[in-house]
Amino acid sequence: MTQSDSELDAHVNENWGNAERLLEYLGDRRLLTEDHAREDPAFCVESAIAIRSTMGVLMGASTVGPLKTALRDIQRFCREFVSAAGPHGAHFQQDSISFATNLVALRIGVARQVYEVITLFKIHPNREISLLLQLIDSDRRSP
Template sequence: MGIRLTGLSIPGGFGAQWQKTEGDKDVARRVLLFLEDRRLLFGQQHRRDESHCISSALQIRTFLTEQLNLVKPKSDLFENLRAMRAACRRFVEAAGPHGRYLSYGERYGQPDPFSLALGDLRSMMGIHIAILAQAYDLEIDEELASILPPQPQDDDGDLHRLPGFN
């Protein structure tokens, strides 16, 4: 938790007004709690309702944008939340208007575009969820943890051993 200066008064004496602000750990915890309830990220029923998946991705994007307004720009948390939001945006763009592009490949013998887009979303979200959990020492719900990248061989929890985390 931090303190943000919101005003100063000098006539007749010195005064200051401030507001308590949430810390990054509070924001990271709230993000993980929100994502725990998003079956889009780990559920198996996604094939039955693609439009619901698109709606869920849009809700996640909106929530992440709200949380971005609560953290310092250019901080590690800010960059992780932006990357998570971008993953949601790519999923929605891959779906196209009303999910029109998600079933296109199936008709032409190409890989299932919905599963590819969903796999990309889940893997990117899993990476950033792992980073948040490690950085702020937070526990992750078992279902949400199913999308995390594999643990490093030495089990020290250090993500620098994963590709792309030097």
């Protein structure tokens, strides 16, 4: 086993609980799993703000390594979504295409990070996380 492998194993062991908490939390977020046509833009913005905040808490409890990087990236995707929405989600209220496009981008970005986490930590995804991961496959099939 190389130094890098042992460091990665240590990271996984030290952060296992945080990885599980991340997946449980994200699996319970409608923002990431519901059909966008059923979503309210203002609610989605609030949810993205909450996810961003929770990622910050989890980052504070995680050691430096791949999990912290995934948390930071999820936080960035949420920040980009909220920024695109404008004040109080006004832009998304006026432009449903922009809302849908940005929501899909958020979901795909989060799904890619979740995939990295479940692969590294060897965690079996629940139903909601599995639905989120399907976005990666559909994104790859898009022209």
